[in-house]
Amino acid sequence: MFREMVGGLRITLREMMTKPITIQYPEEQRPVPPRHRGRHILHRYDNGLEKCIGCELCAGACPVGCIYVQAAENDPQHPVSPGERYAVRYEINLMRCIYCGYCAEACPTEAITLGPRLDLADYKRERLVATKDDLLEAWPGFHPMAQGVAEGRGAPAPQTSPLGAGSSHQGPAGSAPGLRPPIPGSRGSGGGAAPI
Amino acid sequence: MADASTVAELVNISVDGRPVEVPPGTLVWDACEKAGIFVPVYCAHKKLEPVAVCRMCLVEVEGLPKLQPACATRVAPGMVVRTQTEQVRKFRDGNLEFLLLNHPLDCPVCDRGGECDLQDFTQRYGPGRARSSITEKVHFDKAVKLSDKIMLDQERCILCWRCVRYYEEITGEREIVLQERGVHTVVDSFERQPLQSQFQGNLPEICPVGALTHRQYRFRARPWDLRRTASVCSHCSYGCNIFVDAREEQIARYASNDNPEVDDSWLCDQGRYGFPELNRPERVINPEARVGGLRQAVSYQDAVARAAGALLRVRGDHGGTSVGVLGSPRMTNEEAFVLQWLAREVIATPHVDHRYEPLEGISPEQFRLGIAELEGCDAVVVIGDRPERLSPVLTLRLYKVANKLGRQILRVPETFSAAQVVKQLPAAGRIGIVAAQADRAAAMGLRAKAGSAGREAAVLTITEAVNSRGCQDLGLLPNVGPGYRSLEHSGLFGRQLLEAAVAGQIKALLVVGDGADFEAEGLFHEALAKVDVAVVVTAWQGVASRAATVLLPGRTIAEKAGTVTNTEGRVQRVRTAVEPKFTFPSDLRILGDLAAGLGSDLGVQALAAPVFELLAAAVPAYRGCQAGLRAHWEPGS
Ligand code: SF4
Ligand code: SF4
Ligand code: SF4
Ligand code: SF4
Ligand code: FES
Numbered sequence: 001m002f003r004e005m006v007g008g009l010r011i012t013l014r015e016m017m018t019k020p021i022t023i024q025y026p027e028e029q030r031p032v033p034p035r036h037r038g039r040h041i042l043h044r045y046d047n048g049l050e051k052c053i054g055c056e057l058c059a060g061a062c063p064v065g066c067i068y069v070q071a072a073e074n075d076p077q078h079p080v081s082p083g084e085r086y087a088v089r090y091e092i093n094l095m096r097c098i099y100c101g102y103c104a105e106a107c108p109t110e111a112i113t114l115g116p117r118l119d120l121a122d123y124k125r126e127r128l129v130a131t132k133d134d135l136l137e138a139w140p141g142f143h144p145m146a147q148g149v150a151e152g153r154g155a156p157a158p159q160t161s162p163l164g165a166g167s168s169h170q171g172p173a174g175s176a177p178g179l180r181p182p183i184p185g186s187r188g189s190g191g192g193a194a195p196i
Numbered sequence: 197m198a199d200a201s202t203v204a205e206l207v208n209i210s211v212d213g214r215p216v217e218v219p220p221g222t223l224v225w226d227a228c229e230k231a232g233i234f235v236p237v238y239c240a241h242k243k244l245e246p247v248a249v250c251r252m253c254l255v256e257v258e259g260l261p262k263l264q265p266a267c268a269t270r271v272a273p274g275m276v277v278r279t280q281t282e283q284v285r286k287f288r289d290g291n292l293e294f295l296l297l298n299h300p301l302d303c304p305v306c307d308r309g310g311e312c313d314l315q316d317f318t319q320r321y322g323p324g325r326a327r328s329s330i331t332e333k334v335h336f337d338k339a340v341k342l343s344d345k346i347m348l349d350q351e352r353c354i355l356c357w358r359c360v361r362y363y364e365e366i367t368g369e370r371e372i373v374l375q376e377r378g379v380h381t382v383v384d385s386f387e388r389q390p391l392q393s394q395f396q397g398n399l400p401e402i403c404p405v406g407a408l409t410h411r412q413y414r415f416r417a418r419p420w421d422l423r424r425t426a427s428v429c430s431h432c433s434y435g436c437n438i439f440v441d442a443r444e445e446q447i448a449r450y451a452s453n454d455n456p457e458v459d460d461s462w463l464c465d466q467g468r469y470g471f472p473e474l475n476r477p478e479r480v481i482n483p484e485a486r487v488g489g490l491r492q493a494v495s496y497q498d499a500v501a502r503a504a505g506a507l508l509r510v511r512g513d514h515g516g517t518s519v520g521v522l523g524s525p526r527m528t529n530e531e532a533f534v535l536q537w538l539a540r541e542v543i544a545t546p547h548v549d550h551r552y553e554p555l556e557g558i559s560p561e562q563f564r565l566g567i568a569e570l571e572g573c574d575a576v577v578v579i580g581d582r583p584e585r586l587s588p589v590l591t592l593r594l595y596k597v598a599n600k601l602g603r604q605i606l607r608v609p610e611t612f613s614a615a616q617v618v619k620q621l622p623a624a625g626r627i628g629i630v631a632a633q634a635d636r637a638a639a640m641g642l643r644a645k646a647g648s649a650g651r652e653a654a655v656l657t658i659t660e661a662v663n664s665r666g667c668q669d670l671g672l673l674p675n676v677g678p679g680y681r682s683l684e685h686s687g688l689f690g691r692q693l694l695e696a697a698v699a700g701q702i703k704a705l706l707v708v709g710d711g712a713d714f715e716a717e718g719l720f721h722e723a724l725a726k727v728d729v730a731v732v733v734t735a736w737q738g739v740a741s742r743a744a745t746v747l748l749p750g751r752t753i754a755e756k757a758g759t760v761t762n763t764e765g766r767v768q769r770v771r772t773a774v775e776p777k778f779t780f781p782s783d784l785r786i787l788g789d790l791a792a793g794l795g796s797d798l799g800v801q802a803l804a805a806p807v808f809e810l811l812a813a814a815v816p817a818y819r820g821c822q823a824g825l826r827a828h829w830e831p832g833s
Contacts, residue, residue, distance in 0.1 A: 055304035056418045071415040084339055085305040085415050108304045 037114035042135040051111035054087035061106035066096035090132040209275040225266040239356040240267030288321040298334045300351040308406030310419040343391035353383040353407035397468040417443045425773035430753045431467035433659040434587035435762025440773035457568045464588035478737040484747040503746040504793025506729040510704040516544030520693045520702045523550040524709025525661035528758025530807040532672040542796040546687030550667040554689035560829035565654035574625030580610040582632035583658040614645035627653040666761035679815040697723035704729035767821040
């Protein structure tokens, strides 16, 4: 019996000497693997045009039916995406999503990918339906979403939102005031422009 | 091939080993279908003559060295057809390879994606991989606005000629052409003039790919977003069969649903593109009542109780004849029947109508001729342009009668001399007379004249709204009862009723339905302001809903289920294609509840038994017709 006690204590003592793996989440966060399938990101081309063409193939491929796309015709003077068609509404119900990545697989333009974000808890269900504003990559300069200004949809850039537009591997995105209260003490506090 | 053997004996052939019996002259394509074997086609179309230009349908016929186009080859006795051989497979592969050679593969942005024959057949029969190393495809114009209704993408065209043939064979207008030769062949409107036809909406439906698309439906939905409901077009009284495709309880498009007896698979643009009317947001969504001078939302039960109470009070004080009841030609037969019953039997008023202008001297004899029976006429007289303006699809049937069947069509002005017209008719045979309901007297006069001159003549009267005919048959009129029964006391016609209300003789109005015929009339406004009680059941905000003392939310024709009768007397089902934003009872139930509130237990009965049975008991011509048959009116009834 004594021997077992010593054996157990030896493990305890040894572990006391090693570095703990626990981190102070959410102040500290671990890098996620590059192929992690977290919350989706809608990408843009280098010129700011959205890659998504509103084809609904992602919605068709989604095994749980959690994507809603409403397409519309591009105004050739102020195109939102290249070509004739763009997504005027794009929503993903993150509560229903199983993060399988089929949507990314189906997308013909590589507009949607699953990103690194995994902290997707909230107090309100409604906030877990990510809209296009939430999902779209930020675009710092002038870009076609400036149309939104005319329609009173708020400032076009930088596009940051609580669900973290343009999440990157380096760190969590800032939170936009007014849409969701920042979780106290988290994500570098105060919010700000998302790193691109 | 089989032209010599016009004997009505059936021909035995075998398709992929399956024996099948078909009449001589049948196309191999149809015989295959009968045998349950699918043959892919692009250029062939059930309503168009075969041209065999796409070569997609090639099949092997024993004894013939080359593959034969199934869409243009006619059966011969003992023919052995094979559709699954190696040679057929190879040709289909090659054919699809050629079609895809210069195809833009726009599927993600193409409105046809998901319901495209090129996609489907490529997936089912295609080679699976591209062999060609051509990277620069031949390019044409994209997103060409052919009119305010149709968008053309020239690159997606597979040159099947269907659109050109449609214009040639079905409408006779010839607005689309295929130009140039070889790989540069391109589809376009003639000299790129905007299309003028009233029947353009059929083009995207016959185009097997996404070359011709609806501008109204552009990027609205994918086929997998849509819920499809078979129903009846709500635009006119012709009763074209349609599919209502809805996305999120909004109608996204109407598509044709072939009924050879009525529409022959074609719709007019007015009907096809007319549904946004039904998607309007200006709806009545809550029961409301005027409580102490102020209108406020009340519960459904409360609203019905108040409506019944108010009507009872007026009847008690001034008698049943001080109540006026107005319906709408856009109600179902069931609603129209229950409404006239409610007026006559429960409220005990003769003043019930469904339209503004009086309608007198009507009989089923004015509707004797069926739409498809026009094809059996040796000559057709069309009185004025009103019939074709009311129901444009009629034009296509007349074109078929004239062009395909070679019969005489005589278009005469509204005022004509019957004797003159009869002189121009063929000496013998059946004569069809088509007239708008406004010209029914002239049409009946012509019929009598032709009859006395030894011709067999029948009249097809075109009424106005989707269920004008049903409202007439079921007696939603002050001068005839259900089944055109004559009445002891006639009531006031719509306009007179409103005049009487303004004059103070009518104290209460019960208005049910969209009231579209009344809303434009100043008299309606005045009458509603004058009466003590206005009970309104309507789907739409408007004059009636604003003036109502009790308001109940109604449903649009796309939201209800029931039957409507087209102008030739065909009783067809409308089905709930979209759900309303509220959960209050349907119009029919509201009428039943009102009747119960007015102290009639028939109200309960009307809801227990299928209303159609009650209705058919009162109007025997309707018995057993609810599945799309014409009501059978005894001659002279
Ligand atoms: S990851 Fe899978 S479940 Fe989630 S949206 Fe994409 S396809 Fe749907
Ligand atoms: S994300 Fe991709 S698949 Fe989904 S609608 Fe946009 S372009 Fe199509
Ligand atoms: S026509 Fe058919 S194959 Fe061609 S782009 Fe459209 S959906 Fe794709
Ligand atoms: S436009 Fe459509 S219907 Fe006309 S030829 Fe081309 S593919 Fe055929
Ligand atoms: S379908 Fe037979 S050749 Fe086109």
